[in-house]
Amino acid sequence: MSGRLKFESFRTEVGTPQIRLLGQMEIVDAVGFRVTLQLQCRKVLALLTVAAGRPLTTEQLVRRVWGDDAPLRAAQMVRSHLRVLRGAFGGDALFDRISAGYRIVPERCRVDAWMFRALLAEARQRLPDDAMGAIRAAEAALALWRDTDAMPDVVDVLVLRAEAAYLEELRCQAEETLGQAWLSSGRADLALPRLRSLVELHPERERFWLQLMVAEALSGRLVEAAGGTFRRARHHLVEETGLQSAGLEALQRALLDERAPEQLLALIALSNSAHA
Incomplete structure (x- = not known):
């Protein structure tokens, strides 16, 4: 494996929307401007992001956002949120509408949580033969975190709370991998x-x-x-x-x-x- 990391940082790339879950949820559009969205709209986007390309129907989004307390106009509200998201991210650049529902297109965006997992996997793969490479990968993974919690603004949604807890566990595992790499390196x-x-x-x-x-x-x-x-x-x-x-x-x-x-x-x- 090459000594250069696959993902060296989470830089803003013009033309590539960014979704950041490792901290307060942040959205950056294709030209590098931070997008301000209402809370329910952020929840819909977070659910589609966590699904990682798997389609979610309007009914699934309604149930996951509101549970048993969904308002009568919940389905219409979800469709309205999706229109807002399309506008924020340049039409259909980020989403596909298919017969099974709505899906985010992973190839059309950068998600810090996905990069974090890839870097953690790389750090683990490099141990124990390449301790310094493991250190670089683990440090790059941990540097993506902007806060102590993952997406704390949307974790009242059960699915997102479970995902946040999973990311927190992976964060601890990344710290363990980094510690093991430092010890293996003789430092x-x-x-x-x-x-x-x-x-x-x-x-x-x-x-x-x-x-x-x-x-x-x-x-x-x-x-x-x-x-x-x-x-x-x-x-x-x-x-x-x-x-x-x-x-x-x-x-x-x-x-x-x-x-x-x-x-x-x-x-x-x-x-x-x-x-x-």
Whole structure:
């Protein structure tokens, strides 16, 4: 695989509409201007975007936007929103009207969430043989996020709330991939500040704790890793939940035995992403 990333940034490209879900929902038209849309209109667009080219009927859009509380004119309102979207994005440049309903045409737009997934997949593929390439891909993926939550303005729609939660999970997995890549590259000291922040933000995720312990050990802080950090991790992962964390116990033993770095990394790879 080439050393150059497939997606280096999310630059505005004239002629290509952009839909941004990784943060407050944003829409940029084909000439680079941000489009202001009413909330219900944004929900319709978000639903079509999340469907990723699969058609949705007017009835499906009505049900997903309003549920059981749809107004009598809901179908007419959806069609009106679609007309607004066509106008905002240059006629039929972004949407197809087919017998099965309405669909967004993936080839005619740029969606940050789709790019994020592609970059995460690339980072995973590059590990463990190309740690620096994995770092670049994971960092590029995480740089697409503009806020702590995905599309918070439209998550009262059940389908969109589920998609936002899924994107948040993938974001954590991207952080885990980045941490693993930093450790694999032999630059554990550079991973420490980020990992310390991550265990504070996500104390329930076992892999962040394991990565932090390994980063500390490989940075000359073995006593801290196998002592204080281990006890803090055990408090969050075991004592507060009543569950077991075999990966945590195994890693502490490996640290005390002064196992080789590749053995420590293998123990992290075997752990669960989220402690459940």
